[in-house]
Amino acid sequence: MESERQYIELYHDAADLIRQRSCAVMNAVRDAAFQAFASQGFPSRKVERYRYTDVAAAFAPNYGLSLFPLTSHPSPFIFSFKDAPIDLTPYYNKVADASDGITALNTALAHEGLLIYVPRNHRPSAPIQVDNWLRATAPTMMNRRVLILLEEGADATIVINDKADAQPVSFLTTQVIEVVCKANARLDLYEIEDTNPLCARFSNVYIQESRDCSVKHNVVTLFNGHTRNLCDVYLQGENAEITLNGCAIGSGSQHIDNNTLIAHQVPCCQSRQLYKYVLDDHSVGAFAGKIFVGKEAQKTSSQEVNANLVAASTARMYTQPMLEIYADDVQCNHGSTVGLLDESALFYMRQRGIPEAEARTLLKNAFMGQVIDQIQYQPLRDKLYVKVEKRFRGELEKCEECRLCK
Amino acid sequence: MLEIKNLHARVAGKEILKGIDLTIADGEIHAIMGTNGAGKSTLSNVIVGNPAYEVTEGSILFNGQDLLAMTTEQRAHAGIFMSFQTPVEIPGVSMTNFMRAAVNARRQAQGKEPLKSTDFLKIMREKRKLVEIDQKLMTRSVNEGFSGGEKKRNEIFQMAMLEPTFCILDETDSGLDVDALRIVAEGFNKLRTPETSAMIITHYQRLLDYIKPDLVHVLIDGRIVKTAGPELALQIENEGFDWIKSSLQETV
Numbered sequence: 001m002e003s004e005r006q007y008i009e010l011y012h013d014a015a016d017l018i019r020q021r022s023c024a025v026m027n028a029v030r031d032a033a034f035q036a037f038a039s040q041g042f043p044s045r046k047v048e049r050y051r052y053t054d055v056a057a058a059f060a061p062n063y064g065l066s067l068f069p070l071t072s073h074p075s076p077f078i079f080s081f082k083d084a085p086i087d088l089t090p091y092y093n094k095v096a097d098a099s100d101g102i103t104a105l106n107t108a109l110a111h112e113g114l115l116i117y118v119p120r121n122h123r124p125s126a127p128i129q130v131d132n133w134l135r136a137t138a139p140t141m142m143n144r145r146v147l148i149l150l151e152e153g154a155d156a157t158i159v160i161n162d163k164a165d166a167q168p169v170s171f172l173t174t175q176v177i178e179v180v181c182k183a184n185a186r187l188d189l190y191e192i193e194d195t196n197p198l199c200a201r202f203s204n205v206y207i208q209e210s211r212d213c214s215v216k217h218n219v220v221t222l223f224n225g226h227t228r229n230l231c232d233v234y235l236q237g238e239n240a241e242i243t244l245n246g247c248a249i250g251s252g253s254q255h256i257d258n259n260t261l262i263a264h265q266v267p268c269c270q271s272r273q274l275y276k277y278v279l280d281d282h283s284v285g286a287f288a289g290k291i292f293v294g295k296e297a298q299k300t301s302s303q304e305v306n307a308n309l310v311a312a313s314t315a316r317m318y319t320q321p322m323l324e325i326y327a328d329d330v331q332c333n334h335g336s337t338v339g340l341l342d343e344s345a346l347f348y349m350r351q352r353g354i355p356e357a358e359a360r361t362l363l364k365n366a367f368m369g370q371v372i373d374q375i376q377y378q379p380l381r382d383k384l385y386v387k388v389e390k391r392f393r394g395e396l397e398k399c400e401e402c403r404l405c406k
Numbered sequence: 407m408l409e410i411k412n413l414h415a416r417v418a419g420k421e422i423l424k425g426i427d428l429t430i431a432d433g434e435i436h437a438i439m440g441t442n443g444a445g446k447s448t449l450s451n452v453i454v455g456n457p458a459y460e461v462t463e464g465s466i467l468f469n470g471q472d473l474l475a476m477t478t479e480q481r482a483h484a485g486i487f488m489s490f491q492t493p494v495e496i497p498g499v500s501m502t503n504f505m506r507a508a509v510n511a512r513r514q515a516q517g518k519e520p521l522k523s524t525d526f527l528k529i530m531r532e533k534r535k536l537v538e539i540d541q542k543l544m545t546r547s548v549n550e551g552f553s554g555g556e557k558k559r560n561e562i563f564q565m566a567m568l569e570p571t572f573c574i575l576d577e578t579d580s581g582l583d584v585d586a587l588r589i590v591a592e593g594f595n596k597l598r599t600p601e602t603s604a605m606i607i608t609h610y611q612r613l614l615d616y617i618k619p620d621l622v623h624v625l626i627d628g629r630i631v632k633t634a635g636p637e638l639a640l641q642i643e644n645e646g647f648d649w650i651k652s653s654l655q656e657t658v
Contacts, residue, residue: 342494342496343457343458344494345494345495345496347456347457347458347478347494348490348493348494348496348548349496349504349507349508350455350477350478350479350482351454351455351456351478351479351482351487351488351490352482352487352504352508352564352568353479353482353483353508353511353512353515353568354479354504354507354508354511355479355511356477356478356479358507358511362496362499362503362504362507363496363498363499365498365499366496366497366498366499366547367498369498370498
């Protein structure tokens with residue numbers, strides 16, 4: 001419990017200050033969350049869902065707690081919890097899994113919440129964008145809390161960017177995003193991480209869908225340090241759809257762990273998953289995705305694909321697609337592949353005069369293109385084609401002003 | 407142009423080429439015929455520098471340069487092109503991007519600026535017409551979903567774009583119907599300059615009806631055992647290789 005101790009002490013020291021800067025709905029569950037964290041600590045590698053990431057090690061360094069207010073692009077749909085137009089008590093910390101150590105710690109320490117609220121049948125004309133710039137002069141911990149609430153028939157595109165300049169300061173971010181979609185809502189949620197090797201990120205996303213909802217979640221790890229993304233989806237209304245896509249690019253000694261759970265709890269829902277990794281150098285990737293189909297969830301249609309390109313013999317990939325089915329009339333498939341760059345394609349390109357390094361870049365880029373193709377929001381898709389290619393060429397500028405939605 | 411001396415090569419530990427001597431002068435076309443497994447494809451793969459093939463002995467000079475010291479892409483830049491027996495599909499890389507990368511890499515090696523996009527597309531259009539290849543194939547991934555004939559025609563299209571001085575046609579005629587064969591062969595003839603040399607690997611006379619070889623070589627068991635004029639190809643078409651094999655045994 002070495003790593004945990006400093007956070008327990010931190011809470012004892014800072015809880016009052018956090019409370020003051022926070023709001024009633026968050027404070028109401030804060031102590032209970034802290035207790036949950038203090039009693040269980042960080043999930044160890046023995047916990048199935050944390051097999052591939054050493055959480056305690058990532059939290060071990062001494063970080064200062066950031067209590068700065070969150071900033072976002074002005075939008076009529078973004079609120080601080082304090083200014084929420086509705087009562088958040090029925091939603092806050094309800095979809096999130098309170099038994100998860102990271103979520104518990106985030107709930108205890110987050111001082112401010114960001115609400116994205118789209119009223120009934122509203123469709124924001126432009127995507128809602130949230131940029132998180134990691135900037136500090138000393139090692140810093142940020143605990144981010146987001147609640148996305150789409151009322152019946154609402155339709156929104158949300159882009160969340162995590163950016164960090166190339167700077168000699170380490171960051172630790174925890175994030176919990178709760179998404180509640182009411183009947184017939186449609187959401188495209190994009191998370192783009194473009195940080196640096198000194199950043200550690202622990203993100204837990206929880207999505208709850210009612211009937212006839214359609215949600216797409218795309219998580220792109222362009223550049224990072226140590227990343228763990230968890231995404232849990234609960235399909236609770238008939239005819240709901242979820243698409244989870246992931247694109248992870250690792251080089252150096254980067255670590256990217258995506259862990260998903262899709263729970264089909266009612267009949268006639270659809271889930272699609274496509275996660276692709278390209279790993280170079282000494283990077284490590286992990287994907288574990290579980291599809292759970294409950295007894296009631298007849299006529300479920302589910303597809304899970306994890307495809308990985310290991311471009312260097314020193315890189316490592318762990319993959320674990322899982323199906324757990326209790327209904328008997330379902331269509332589910334899952335699979336994963338781990339491969340090297342296609343030697344015959346490399347040779348073909350080189351015979352045409354394309355230098356080997358360029359040929360490798362073209363192949364990696366083509367491999368990742370399949371995930372980027374699925375991004376609906378065209379300006380973002382176009383930007384990402386460019387960014388991904390630059391990433392493979394090692395040309396990703398770490399300081400460029402990134403307003404993907406401009 | 408090309409001067410091969412005592413070339414030995416192996417693939418996956420097995421010796422395939424056992425001492426090839428072959429000289430192809432500027433502007434000459436040589437046909438290589440031979441039984442399956444004789445080493446025809448190994449010879450072409452060694453010339454273009456396929457990393458899967460290992461040269462154990464001998465030398466290849468290309469316009470006086472030591473070819474074996476050059477990388478695959480350097481050989482391409484020097485003007486060597488191979489039309490693949492089985493063109494490779496590259497999902498996710500469009501023909502246009504692939505061609506642009508190849509053309510510009512070659513220009514860079516020659517110390518030229520990359521082509522402007524409009525100029526590049528204009529050249530694409532011209533060359534496409536030359537080999538009668540459909541525009542819609544250019545927006546697809548390289549060779550993906552192409553029919554056998556389209557793939558072979560696409561090889562000749564790439565040849566047109568890259569303007570090589572030495573071409574290897576590795577069984578370009580296999581899997582082609584008569585019309586496709588004519589288009590491919592005529593495309594090649596249109597692209598030829600008086601200096602262009604070629605090595606044509608084939609099992610059949612029919613391609614040689616369109617592309618007249620100066621010399622025909624017969625490759626058996628890793629060695630060139632017979633060399634003669636174009637009439638040799640006709641004789642092989644009619645009589646097979648057995649008569650050559652038995653004459654070999656007699657000399658032994």
